[in-house]
Amino acid sequence: MKVFVVGLNHNTADIEVREKLAFNGSRLEEGLIQIKNLPEIEEALILSTCNRVELYANVKDTLRASESIKSFLSEFHGINRVTLDKVLYVQEGVNAVRHIFRVTSSLDSMVIGEPQILGQVKKAFEVALEKKATGILLNRLMKKAISVAKRIRRETRIAENAVSISFAAVELAKKIFTDLSEKVFMLLGAGEMAELAARYLMSSGVKEVIVANRSYERACDLAREFNGRPVKLDDFLREMSHADIVICSTGASNYILVKDQMHKVMKERKQRPVFLIDISVPRNIDPKINDLDNVYLYNIDDLQGIVDSNLFERQKEAERAEKIIEDEIEPFLKWQSSLNSVPTIVALREKAEEIKKEELERLLNRFPDMEERQKRAVEYMASAIINKLIHPPTIALKDDPEDRDLMIAIIKRLYGIDEEEEE
Amino acid sequence: MGTILFELSLIFYFAATIVSIIELFKDKKIISQVMLILVGAGFALHTANIIYRYVVAGHIPITNFHESTSFFSWSIVLIFFILQFRYKVSILCSFIMPVVFVLMLSSSMLSQEIKPLSPVLQSYWLAIHTVVAFLGNAAFALAFGIGTMYLVQEHYVKSKHLGGIFGRLPSLQTLDALNYKLISLGFPLLTLAIITGALWAESAWGSFWRWDPREVWSLTTWFIYAIILHARLVAGWRGKRAAILSILGFLIILTSFLGIKLLRKGLHVFL
Numbered sequence: 001m002k003v004f005v006v007g008l009n010h011n012t013a014d015i016e017v018r019e020k021l022a023f024n025g026s027r028l029e030e031g032l033i034q035i036k037n038l039p040e041i042e043e044a045l046i047l048s049t050c051n052r053v054e055l056y057a058n059v060k061d062t063l064r065a066s067e068s069i070k071s072f073l074s075e076f077h078g079i080n081r082v083t084l085d086k087v088l089y090v091q092e093g094v095n096a097v098r099h100i101f102r103v104t105s106s107l108d109s110m111v112i113g114e115p116q117i118l119g120q121v122k123k124a125f126e127v128a129l130e131k132k133a134t135g136i137l138l139n140r141l142m143k144k145a146i147s148v149a150k151r152i153r154r155e156t157r158i159a160e161n162a163v164s165i166s167f168a169a170v171e172l173a174k175k176i177f178t179d180l181s182e183k184v185f186m187l188l189g190a191g192e193m194a195e196l197a198a199r200y201l202m203s204s205g206v207k208e209v210i211v212a213n214r215s216y217e218r219a220c221d222l223a224r225e226f227n228g229r230p231v232k233l234d235d236f237l238r239e240m241s242h243a244d245i246v247i248c249s250t251g252a253s254n255y256i257l258v259k260d261q262m263h264k265v266m267k268e269r270k271q272r273p274v275f276l277i278d279i280s281v282p283r284n285i286d287p288k289i290n291d292l293d294n295v296y297l298y299n300i301d302d303l304q305g306i307v308d309s310n311l312f313e314r315q316k317e318a319e320r321a322e323k324i325i326e327d328e329i330e331p332f333l334k335w336q337s338s339l340n341s342v343p344t345i346v347a348l349r350e351k352a353e354e355i356k357k358e359e360l361e362r363l364l365n366r367f368p369d370m371e372e373r374q375k376r377a378v379e380y381m382a383s384a385i386i387n388k389l390i391h392p393p394t395i396a397l398k399d400d401p402e403d404r405d406l407m408i409a410i411i412k413r414l415y416g417i418d419e420e421e422e423e
Numbered sequence: 424m425g426t427i428l429f430e431l432s433l434i435f436y437f438a439a440t441i442v443s444i445i446e447l448f449k450d451k452k453i454i455s456q457v458m459l460i461l462v463g464a465g466f467a468l469h470t471a472n473i474i475y476r477y478v479v480a481g482h483i484p485i486t487n488f489h490e491s492t493s494f495f496s497w498s499i500v501l502i503f504f505i506l507q508f509r510y511k512v513s514i515l516c517s518f519i520m521p522v523v524f525v526l527m528l529s530s531s532m533l534s535q536e537i538k539p540l541s542p543v544l545q546s547y548w549l550a551i552h553t554v555v556a557f558l559g560n561a562a563f564a565l566a567f568g569i570g571t572m573y574l575v576q577e578h579y580v581k582s583k584h585l586g587g588i589f590g591r592l593p594s595l596q597t598l599d600a601l602n603y604k605l606i607s608l609g610f611p612l613l614t615l616a617i618i619t620g621a622l623w624a625e626s627a628w629g630s631f632w633r634w635d636p637r638e639v640w641s642l643t644t645w646f647i648y649a650i651i652l653h654a655r656l657v658a659g660w661r662g663k664r665a666a667i668l669s670i671l672g673f674l675i676i677l678t679s680f681l682g683i684k685l686l687r688k689g690l691h692v693f694l
Contacts, residue, residue, distance in 0.1 A: 160590075161590075172580070172585075174594060175576070175579075175580060175589065175592075175594050175595065176580060176594055176595050176596065177594055177595075177596045178593075178594050178596040178597045178600065267659075269659070270658075270659030270661075271658075271659035271660065271661050271662065272659070272661070273595060273596065273661075273662060290581065293662060293663050293664065294661070294662045294663070296580050296581065298583065302583045305583065306583070306585055309585075309586075
């Protein structure tokens with residue numbers, strides 16, 4: 001009984017390989033059932049996301065299991081073994097436990113602390129439960145992994161700060177304005193980055209969208225997509241007095257908005273604050289504009305700076321998270337090893353009960369006219385003897401973790417408990 | 424009994440002030456909870472102290488400098504709790520508790536004896552004038568706290584260094600709106616205090632206005648806050664400028680409040 005994982009992730013494999021190995025939709029259930037049916041595998045779970053494909057299993061013989069999982073993957077996805085062997089990693093026992101804890105807690109993610117992975121792990125676990133692919137070991141492991149991830153989110157700040165430019169921009173907007181849903185948003189130009197940021201901002205809800213672009217046609221297209229209002233680029237200054245948040249990326253080679261113009265805009269706005277995001281390179285908004293009161297101008301480097309310092313913060317938090325994981329591994333391993341002695345204890349007791357039953361029957365057959373009271377006394381005595389006899393070995397099995405494996409072997413041998421029988 | 428209640432509340436406020444300063448540096452939920460509990464306990468004892476004095480003296484206990492400073496602090500904490508209840512701005516504590524504590528400490532150094540009321544103060548104007556005046560000033564005190572928070576937050580956003588308490592401070596717009604609300608609450612109260620003061624002066628001394636130092640300072644403050652409101656409505660002086668003015672306004676209030684007492688001149692000697 002051993003936790004075992006075979007997999008690949010964004011560090012070991014390119015997107016081309018990850019795509020090929022992904023278990024999508026019904027392929028996931030199909031694959032899960034096939035793995036579960038492999039003779040070397042007792043329990044199985046597949047975690048398949050865009051950044052990783054991992055197979056978790058409960059196995060007896062890790063070498064044989066590893067071999068059979070790898071050839072399964074190769075056959076199932078039609079990939080040759082050589083390519084596969086280059087990208088796959090294998091972990092077992094304590095390392096496998098640590099691995100799933102780290103994955104679920106988003107410490108192994110491309111962006112540390114990203115929140116999606118926990119949901120993906122939960123989903124993978126649900127599918128495995130549904131297909132009855134997991135059992136006592138993996139169920140406990142997955143529940144523990146999920147609770148560790150939650151603990152880490154609670155106790156560290158690993159997922160707290162924005163780590164993408166668009167996200168950082170939205171977070172900033174929320175620290176300038178109380179409620180984005182009553183704000184007017186203006187998209188100046190239609191660069192790819194600007195569009196991405198705009199989409200993100202839109203998803204947190206704004207009141208109105210204005211799109212200005214050099215090509216009016218393109219402005220109309222985008223306006224339709226964002227459910228906004230197109231304006232000509234030459235008119236943007238007039239519209240600026242309504243706009244609370246402006247994302248600018250026009251591809252112009254000079255400043256299209258300078259301090260004097262902005263000063264006038266602010267007067268028209270009665271100094272209501274405005275958040276300008278200039279993600280164009282070269283810059284389109286004169287940086288001196290940031291000196292104006294109630295104007296907050298951020299360019300791409302400013303946003304990147306925030307993202308970098310947030311990533312650094314996350315890195316520090318990740319160290320704390322690693323410690324929490326180390327704390328949580330030990331109790332799990334302890335539980336797992338106690339699991340090994342349980343069948344032996346049960347078998348030992350069954351064996352004793354069996355002997356008691358046999359001997360009592362023989363005795364009662366020999367003395368059929370025994371009184372009920374005497375019968376009960378004899379039964380009581382027999383129970384007392386077996387209880388007293390099996391008590392010390394039971395305690396030894398439960399209590400002593402150091403040489404438990406040895407203890408289990410000795411007891412099985414001494415009492416003649418057959419391993420095959422107990423399964 | 425009254426003294427014990429007062430001193431206990433002072434101790435709680437002191438502890439709350441310390442915790443509120445720690446809160447600025449350590450972002451732990453438990454710290455702000457402890458802080459709120461300490462402020463709450465201090466406030467309960469403080470309220471008991473004021474009620475006690477009211478019962479013993481038989482009139483509103485705002486008749487000497489100890490009592491007025493104490494009532495001023497009490498009003499600040501009261502309005503803080505109203506804000507906390509509506510807007511959940513517990514970090515505001517870190518900005519106003521030091522003020523509350525300094526006021527309470529100065530109050531504790533003065534005579535707490537309950538003396539019979541001088542004939543000149545025996546009027547129903549006493550309760551109206553003083554309560555209105557201190558609630559108004561307390562609103563300005565909180566506007567001062569909110570204004571300070573605004574400047575701190577504005578500094579983070581402008582300088583693009585988003586560390587420290589950036590994440591825990593409310594948005595600039597929220598702070599600006601709160602500042603405006605508090606000043607809009609304080610201003611009519613201050614106006615009312617000046618009017619009731621004039622009426623009271625007329626009935627007590629026979630003239631509405633005598634250019635006594637406190638009257639002059641109240642008028643000065645009234646003009647400052649009138650300017651803040653006017654500038655916001657007409658010229659769009661919001662955000663940073665409004666925050667700076669509301670900080671300035673309250674500093675003037677504090678100077679006049681404590682300064683006039685030190686000079687011990689004028690009709691308001693009893694305050």
